[in-house]
Amino acid sequence: MLGNKTSEEETEIADKFLKFLEKNGDLRRVKEIISLAEDLFIKKTGRRKIILETARRVPEKEIIEKISQTGDIVKKKINKDLIAGIKIIINDEQLDMSMKNKLNKLFK
Amino acid sequence: MEEAGLLSQLGINLSLFLSQTVNFFILLVVLTFFVYKPLIKVIKERNKKIKEGLDKAEEADIRLKEIDGIAKGKIKEAEQQSINMIKATEEKAKALDQDLTKKAEEHQQKMLAQIKLNAAYAEEEAKKEVLAKAADLVKKAIVKTVELDPHAVDQALIQKAVSEIKNEN
Numbered sequence: 001m002l003g004n005k006t007s008e009e010e011t012e013i014a015d016k017f018l019k020f021l022e023k024n025g026d027l028r029r030v031k032e033i034i035s036l037a038e039d040l041f042i043k044k045t046g047r048r049k050i051i052l053e054t055a056r057r058v059p060e061k062e063i064i065e066k067i068s069q070t071g072d073i074v075k076k077k078i079n080k081d082l083i084a085g086i087k088i089i090i091n092d093e094q095l096d097m098s099m100k101n102k103l104n105k106l107f108k
Numbered sequence: 109m110e111e112a113g114l115l116s117q118l119g120i121n122l123s124l125f126l127s128q129t130v131n132f133f134i135l136l137v138v139l140t141f142f143v144y145k146p147l148i149k150v151i152k153e154r155n156k157k158i159k160e161g162l163d164k165a166e167e168a169d170i171r172l173k174e175i176d177g178i179a180k181g182k183i184k185e186a187e188q189q190s191i192n193m194i195k196a197t198e199e200k201a202k203a204l205d206q207d208l209t210k211k212a213e214e215h216q217q218k219m220l221a222q223i224k225l226n227a228a229y230a231e232e233e234a235k236k237e238v239l240a241k242a243a244d245l246v247k248k249a250i251v252k253t254v255e256l257d258p259h260a261v262d263q264a265l266i267q268k269a270v271s272e273i274k275n276e277n
Binding site for chain 2: 054055056058063066067083084085086088090095097098099103107
C-alpha cells in the first residue's frame with residue numbers, strides 16, 4: 001500500500017494518519033476507514049481481497065498457494081456456524097462450500 | 109078480458125103483479141146504482157190492488173232473485189279471490205321455502221368448503237411441522253456425523269472449493 005517505503009517511513013506515515021484521524025474526531029471509526037482504504041487500494045492496484053472462512057483452524061497455506069496470486073490480500077476467519085467446509089470470498093464473489101450451506105440447500 | 113080471466117084463474121092479481129113488477133124494477137135500479145155498481149167498483153179496486161200487490165210481489169221476487177244472483181256472484185267472486193289469494197300465498201310460501209332451502213344449501217356448501225379448507229390448511233401445517241422436525245433431526249444427525257471426523261469433511265469440502273476456483277480461473 002505504501003509502495004517502496006522503509007518500515008520506519010511506514011510507521012511515521014501510520015502515526016501521522018492516526019493523528020489526523022484523532023484531530024478530526026474519527027478515531028472511533030478507524031476500523032471502518034481502514035477497511036474502506038483497503039478496498040480503495042485493492043481496486044486501484046487491481047489486486048484481490050480473499051477471505052477464507054472455516055469452522056475451525058485448517059492448514060490454510062496449501063489453500064492459499066492454490067487459489068491466490070501475487071499481491072492478493074488474504075484474510076482468515078473462524079466461524080463455527082459453518083459446521084464444516086469452507087467459505088471463500090474473492091472481492092465481491094463468494095463460494096460457499098460449507099456444511100451449513102449444503103444443509104440449508106438440502107432442507108430448503 | 110080473457111087474459112084477465114086467465115091470470116085470475118092462475119091466482120095472479122094483475123094490478124098487484126104490475127105494481128110488484130114496477131117495484132122490482134125500481135128496486136133493481138136502486139140496487140144497481142147504489143149497491144151493485146159501488147160494490148163492483150170496490151171489487152175492481154180491490155182486484156186492482158191485489159194485482160198490483162201480486163205484480164209488486166212478483167217484481168220483488170224477481171229483484172230478490174236478481175239480488176240473490178248478484179250475492180251468489182259476489183260470493184263466488186269472493187271465493188275465487190280467496191282461492192287466488194290462497195294459491196298466491198302458497199306459491200309465495202313455496203318460493204320462500206325454496207329460497208330459504210337454496211340459501212341454507214349455499215351456506216352449508218360454504219361451511220363445508222371452509223371446513224375442507226381449514227382441514228387442508230391444518231394438514232399442510234402438520235406436514236410442514238413434521239417435515240421441519242424431520243429435517244432438524246436429519247441436520248442434527250449429519251452434524252453429529254461430521255463432528256465424528258470434522259477434518260475429513262473439511263478436507264473434502266476444501267478440496268472441492270479449491271478445484272472449483274481453479275476451474276473458474
